[in-house]
Each structure stands twice: as C-alpha cells, then as structure tokens.
Amino acid sequence: MAKKPVTFTLNGAERAAFADDGENLLQFLRRGVGDLGPKYGCGQGSCGACTVLVDGAPHLSCLMLAEAVAGRRVETVSGLARDGALHPLQEAFMDGFAAQCGYCTPGMLMAAKALLDRNPRPSRDEVVEAIGGNLCRCTGYAPIIEAILAAAERRATA
Amino acid sequence: MALHRGRGFAAINYPIGMNLGGDPSQALVHSNPEGKFTVALSSIDLGQGMKSVTRQIAAETLGVPVEDVYVDTADSDTGPHCMGSFASRGTHRVGNAVIEAAQEARAVMLEAAAEELEVDAGDLVTDGRGSIHVKGAPSRAITTMAACQAAQFRQGRTVSGRGIFLIPLSEVDPDTGEMTPVSCFAHAAMLVEVEVDDETGEVRVLDMQSAYEVGRALNPRLVEQQLVGGAWMGMSHAAWETTEPRYPDRAHGPVDFNSYLMPGPGDIAPHHISVLERPAPDGPFGGKGPGEMCANPVLPAVCNAVYDAVGVRIDELPVTPEKVLRGIRANGGARPRGRL
Numbered sequence: 001m002a003k004k005p006v007t008f009t010l011n012g013a014e015r016a017a018f019a020d021d022g023e024n025l026l027q028f029l030r031r032g033v034g035d036l037g038p039k040y041g042c043g044q045g046s047c048g049a050c051t052v053l054v055d056g057a058p059h060l061s062c063l064m065l066a067e068a069v070a071g072r073r074v075e076t077v078s079g080l081a082r083d084g085a086l087h088p089l090q091e092a093f094m095d096g097f098a099a100q101c102g103y104c105t106p107g108m109l110m111a112a113k114a115l116l117d118r119n120p121r122p123s124r125d126e127v128v129e130a131i132g133g134n135l136c137r138c139t140g141y142a143p144i145i146e147a148i149l150a151a152a153e154r155r156a157t158a
Numbered sequence: 159m160a161l162h163r164g165r166g167f168a169a170i171n172y173p174i175g176m177n178l179g180g181d182p183s184q185a186l187v188h189s190n191p192e193g194k195f196t197v198a199l200s201s202i203d204l205g206q207g208m209k210s211v212t213r214q215i216a217a218e219t220l221g222v223p224v225e226d227v228y229v230d231t232a233d234s235d236t237g238p239h240c241m242g243s244f245a246s247r248g249t250h251r252v253g254n255a256v257i258e259a260a261q262e263a264r265a266v267m268l269e270a271a272a273e274e275l276e277v278d279a280g281d282l283v284t285d286g287r288g289s290i291h292v293k294g295a296p297s298r299a300i301t302t303m304a305a306c307q308a309a310q311f312r313q314g315r316t317v318s319g320r321g322i323f324l325i326p327l328s329e330v331d332p333d334t335g336e337m338t339p340v341s342c343f344a345h346a347a348m349l350v351e352v353e354v355d356d357e358t359g360e361v362r363v364l365d366m367q368s369a370y371e372v373g374r375a376l377n378p379r380l381v382e383q384q385l386v387g388g389a390w391m392g393m394s395h396a397a398w399e400t401t402e403p404r405y406p407d408r409a410h411g412p413v414d415f416n417s418y419l420m421p422g423p424g425d426i427a428p429h430h431i432s433v434l435e436r437p438a439p440d441g442p443f444g445g446k447g448p449g450e451m452c453a454n455p456v457l458p459a460v461c462n463a464v465y466d467a468v469g470v471r472i473d474e475l476p477v478t479p480e481k482v483l484r485g486i487r488a489n490g491g492a493r494p495r496g497r498l
C-alpha cells in the first residue's frame with residue numbers, strides 16, 4: 001500500500017508522518033502519530049468521540065482523510081493543557097463532575113473549545129447545538145452543558 | 159391535532175446486590191515502602207466512582223489522608239475476587255470488604271507504631287493527616303510513613319489486611335416460599351411530566367422531579383452525578399432505546415448509532431432531585447449505592463404519564479410514537495384522564 005507523507009501542525013508543533021492510502025485522520029493520529037486523545041466511538045460519524053479541530057473548526061476525524069490536513073493546523077484534547085495548567089474548559093468539567101467514564105470527554109471538550117473560540121458567551125441553546133453531534137452515555141448531558149457555560153462565564157469575568 | 163400534558167408517578171424499593179452465591183467481594187490492603195497504601199480490587203470502575211469511594215473508605219478506616227491511598231483495580235486475573243460491577247453492589251459489598259481489610263492493616267500499623275514509640279497499641283490514635291500519636295499526648299507521635307517503614311525494614315511485619323464481604327445465600331423455604339435475598343434496600347420516587355402529540359404519537363418529557371434515598375451519600379457530588387446521568391438513561395430507555403428490532407425481523411435490529419436511538423443534549427428535561435440520607439445499618443459508613451436505581455423509576459413514571467395524558471396504557475418499552483398512535487386509535491381518540 002502506498003504511503004504518503006503528511007506534514008501538519010499538531011497542537012502547535014510541526015509534525016510529519018506517513019499516512020496509509022485512504023487512512024482516516026483518527027487512525028492516523030492514534031496509530032501513526034501516537035496521539036491517543038481522540039477516541040474511536042463508531043467510526044461512522046455518529047458519536048463525536050473523535051472530534052478534533054482543523055484550522056479551528058470541529059471535524060469528525062473518523063470521516064476525514066489524513067492527507068486532508070496537510071499544511072493545516074490540527075488541535076486535539078492532548079494539547080488543551082498548557083505547561084501543566086488545565087484549560088478553563090477542563091477545569092470546568094472537573095469542577096462540574098461533567099465526566100464519568102470519560103470516553104466522550106475528548107470530543108466534548110474539542111467541540112466546546114471550537115464554540116468558545118468563536119463565541120465566547122454562548123447561550124445555552126448554542127452550547128446544546130455545538131455538542132449536538134456528541135453522544136454521552138453517562139452524564140445525561142446536563143453537567144456538560146453547565147460546565148461549558150461555567151467555563152465561558154469564568155473566562156468572561158476573569 | 160392536540161398536545162396533551164400528563165403526569166405520572168412511580169416509586170420503587172431497590173435491592174442492593176443480589177442473592178447469588180453469597181455475592182462476595184474481596185479487598186486486599188497493604189502499605190508500600192513510602193508509607194502509602196494500595197487497595198487491590200477486581201471491582202471495576204466504569205465511571206460510577208468506585209475508585210473514589212473505596213479510596214475514601216480505605217483512608218477513613220486506616221486513618222490516613224486520602225492522598226495516601228491508591229486503589230488498584232487493574233487486573234481481575236490477579237486481583238482478589240469480586241463478583242463484578244453490577245446490581246448496584248459496588249459501594250455496599252466492596253466498601254464493606256475494604257473496611258475489613260483496612261481495619262486489619264490499620265491494626266498492624268498501630269502495632270508497628272507502638273513498638274517504635276514503646277507504648278501500648280491500644281493507646282494510639284491516628285489524626286487522619288499522616289500522624290499517629292498517644293491519646294492525649296500529641297507529642298508522643300510517629301508518622302504513618304515512619305511506622306510503615308519501621309514495620310517493613312526493622313520489624314519484619316507486613317502492614318496489610320484482607321477483607322471479604324458476603325451475605326450467606328438465602329434458600330427458599332419450601333413450605334412458605336419465604337426467603338431473605340437482600341439485606342439492604344434503597345428507595346426512590348419520581349414524578350414525570352410529559353407532552354403527547356396525538357397526531358404523531360410523539361412523547362416529550364418536560365420535567366422530572368425525584369427523591370432518592372441512598373443510605374449515606376459517601377461522596378455527594380458523585381451521587382448527584384450518577385442520579386442525573388442515570389435518570390436520563392432511564393428516560394432514554396422509556397422513550398427511545400431498545401436492542402429489539404422495531405419490526406419482527408432480527409435483520410432490522412439496530413447495529414449502530416444511526417439505528418440505535420439515543421437522545422442527544424437537546425432532548426434532556428430538567429430534573430429536580432432530592433437526596434435523602436438514611437444510613438444503612440450494614441452499609442459501609444451507612445452507604446447503599448444509587449447505581450441502577452437512578453434509571454428504574456423513570457420508566458414506569460413515563461408510562462403512567464402517557465396514560466394520564468392520552469389514556470393509552472403502554473406495557474412494552476420503549477414508548478414509541480407507533481405504540482402511542484395505535485393505542486389512541488384503538489380507543490377511538492385521545493382520552494386525557496383529566497377529562498374522564
């Protein structure tokens with residue numbers, strides 16, 4: 001199988017790795033690059049566990065070809081904490097008990113980050129819409145919605 | 159077409175654990191050379207908080223800071239036996255096993271400390287912050303770390319303990335049919351408000367109010383988290399989720415998230431929860447375990463609310479629009495109970 005070199009930015013650092021022909025971004029990140037942050041939930045675009053940001057916009061990495069990120073900026077949950085300090089969203093998830101098994105959390109956090117980056121003071125409905133493609137088995141969503149609103153609030157008043 | 163509102167109520171007694179082979183769980187506790195403790199369990203944390211709660215229980219019993227306890231649930235092949243994480247049994251069964259194991263380990267730790275301090279172990283107390291001292295004489299003290307290290311490196315003792323919790327199997331009395339399968343019950347009551355569309359058969363849950371009696375809430379935030387998430391799971395089972403095919407051919411069964419319906423964040427209803435704490439006499443620090451009970455009352459409450467709204471008695475879950483519509487048609491129209 002032909003392998004293609006893909007050069008891109010992962011969480012701020014220049015990276016290069018070989019992608020198999022037709023390999024999707026999720027597999028590429030997890031197996032090729034070794035970033036286990038994005039999770040495999042369904043592999044067909046219906047759970048959101050694999051959500052990553054490409055040039056700041058949320059994408060389901062299981063539905064995207066690896067080579068499509070060549071030259072682009074990819075962000076995963078692994079890059080959220082900086083210099084040992086958690087991202088405000090991670091803090092808010094922790095304080096709000098917004099994770100149980102945690103399997104949906106990497107996708108939820110990235111979908112929420114994309115929202116807050118472009119809309120720092122979202123309404124509740126906007127939060128619901130932003131995570132509308134992300135399934136969670138455990139929390140009943142309410143704690144996640146509250147945590148995202150709390151992170152926005154905290155950032156605004158900080 | 160019209161939208162009909164209805165309210166439904168359900169109350170449950172929920173047995174903690176099961177009556178199978180005594181439903182045992184074991185725990186092993188031991189100190190490490192740096193004076194911290196490991197609790198070895200085969201009980202699995204699925205996100206319900208088993209590790210957090212058993213860690214609290216071990217720390218409280220040992221008399222050491224919670225930071226000094228590590229709960230290892232890594233491997234059910236090599237760990238002490240546990241029946242498993244189900245039947246809402248974790249806190250109750252495993253918690254009790256952890257208490258027994260931690261008590262034994264604590265006794266050895268105090269003996270080791272007593273030998274170092276040249277006092278009687280019966281006169282020693284722990285302060286929960288990493289120190290052991292003579293009752294009434296806080297300056298006659300040794301750290302838990304130093305005591306564990308003395309046991310390990312000078313005295314040749316293992317600061318360790320074994321625990322098991324088992325409720326003897328209850329057989330059925332052949333004459334009366336009586337048995338005592340369960341020692342501990344939790345309780346819940348739930349009031350649900352729904353809106354039923356008599357043209358589409360769709361049911362929307364508008365509001366949930368509940369009271370859950372969970373014994374002592376050993377970790378109140380984890381309890382609340384489980385209740386919120388679990389009740390939503392119940393609502394989801396009431397209205398959407400099923401592994402059974404909607405039409406009578408296995409081939410039509412759900413195989414992925416496109417056909418297995420699960421509500422998203424836009425489908426939740428506000429849920430107002432009261433937690434009642436009535437410590438269980440045989441529970442670890444009075445704890446029972448919310449577990450599956452979080453979900454259970456929602457299902458009958460939703461069915462009762464649908465009956466209240468349109469007079470249709472659904473006796474097979476989930477409450478699909480099709481079942482509601484067939485019921486309405488069989489009745490010759492929606493029959494809100496308020497108008498009966």
Ligand code: FES
Nearest residue numbers: 041042043048062
């Ligand atoms: S794994 Fe990509 S959406 Fe489920």
Ligand code: FES
Nearest residue numbers: 100104136137138
């Ligand atoms: S926390 Fe388990 S799936 Fe969301």
